[in-house]
Amino acid sequence: MLVIKLEPQTVDDLMDWISGISDKTGPGTTRLLYSKSWLEAQNALKEKFEELGMTVEFDEVGNLFATLKGTDSPEEIIATGSHIDTVDKGGRLDGQLGIIAGYIAIKELLEKKGKPKKTLQIISMAEEEGSRFPYAFWGSKNIFGIADRNDVEHIKDAQGVSFVDAMHEAGFGFLEGKPRFNKISAFIELHIEQGNFLENTHNQVGVVNAIVGQKRYDITLKGQANHAGTTLMEYRKDTVECMARIITQSIDKAKKEGNPLVLTFGKVEPKPNTVNVVPGETLFSMDCRHTEEAVLDRFTQEIESDMKDIAQQMGIDIHIDNWMNEQPVPMDPEIIRIIESVCKENKLNYKVMHSGAGHDSQIFAAYVPTAMIFVPSIDGISHNPREHTEAVDIVPGIQVLASAIEQLAY
Structure with a gap:
């Protein structure tokens, strides 16, 4: 069994280094797709991976692949990684921790075990968040050729820069x-959990068995706007009351x-949005998630x-727009078994659990045996400068990642 004696400070130093490459000064890290800091970070990682003796290449859209060929079965590739982009003023861990963890794990494996029998690969994916342009998973979808260029050819960011212009300015283009x-x-x-389950249950590692399916809705109610003082309660067609x-x-x-x-009601837009008028129209959003499609x-x-x-009972018209319908994604049972066995061997407190958030792994899982490892998040905070996990609590996750890669590749 591989034993890593990894100093937490090593993790902190690397995370401080990569999170310091940002479009904006702090707090938080802002590294949006195809921005100057995005390109700087990808090229900095390229140099880091080359120091390990890995061959590093970009694909057409900007995904970065660092590869170390195996000695016996080089055609079999054991990969790890995550996305390099962030949300605006995001935390220092989301996405990039998976890339740095892969770097540390493979560096430790090379130092302690030598060259692998199967090929090792670290992937720094171009984009996952959808934080600059209204499109998510651009990186992982292009790895498998399922991104539709028609979806991005005419979209722009908040400053009016087109997706295509930003991509070409960074030196990349469409997959041909x-x-x-x-x-x-x-x-x-x-990945960090981005929730507080592991922290609250005092578990060091989460072994992800599924990523939830998601349904998202915009619901529009149309009643009758009227005077707030003169319209008696029994005569109202109040869309906010209906929504409530x-x-x-x-x-x-x-x-x-x-x-x-889990069920969440979010965006609410009553019309007219004023104090003295019964709202005659209201739009609101709904998000529902579960690990089983049938449920x-x-x-x-x-x-x-x-x-x-x-x-109907209130005499109000309703329009329900189910604009997102993502199916649940199970992880690979064999890799889950390997990760569990590693946790047991290392005497770690772990929990088999689902992910309530979306990840690149849900794209991979349709084409490749895939699994995820979670480390705790303090207070469950993410997509926020306060996102944090102590390095000492990240180390067990990297130990598990390295040991699982060892079993798969060595």
Whole structure:
């Protein structure tokens, strides 16, 4: 069994180094797709990986691949990594921790075990967040040739810069023909949990068995705007009241359904949005997630039916737009078994759990045996400058990652 004696300070130094490459001064790290700091970070990583003797190449869209050929079965590739882009003023761990963890794990393996039998690869993916342009998973989708250029050819960022111009300015272009780097035998992504389950249950490692499916909705209610003082309660067609009834009943049902189902109502836009008018129209959003597609479908169908009943009873028109419908993604059972066995061998407290957030691994899993390793997040905070995990609590995750790669590649 591989034993890593990794100093937490090593992790902190590397995370401080990479998170310091930012479009903006702090707090937080801002590294948006195809920005100057994005390109600087990718090239800095390229140099870092080359110091390990790895061959480093970009694909057409800017994904970075660092490869070390295996001695016995070089055609079999064991890969790790994550995304290099961040949200605006994001934390120092989301995405880039998975890349740095892969670098540390492979560096330790090379020093202690020598060259692998199978090929090792670190992938620094171009984009996952959708934080500059309204498109997510541009990096991982291009690895497997499933990104549609029509979806990005006419989109712009908040400053009016087009996706295509930004991509060309950074030195990249669209994928032409078949992808060059999609022959991967296994993929493991290390990530912060972005929730507080591991912290609250005092577990050092999360072994992810599935990424939740997601359904997202925009719901529009149309009633009648009227005077707030002269319109008696029994004569109103108040869309905010209708929304409130829908939300209360739906949340109650979600709590009764229990974990791992989660239901969130977010954006709310009443019209006219003023103090002395009964709102005649209201738009609001709903997000529902679960690890089982059948449960997700059943629950949301019930909720949709309830919404229509409530609106009908109040004499209000309702339009339900289910604009996102992502299926749950299971992780690979064999890699999960390997990660669990590593946790047991290292006497780590761990929990098999699902991911409530989306990750590049959900794209990989449709094509490659894939698994994820979580490390705790303090207070569950992410996408925020306060996002943090003590380095001493990251080390066990890197130990697990390195040991799992060892079993797969050595």
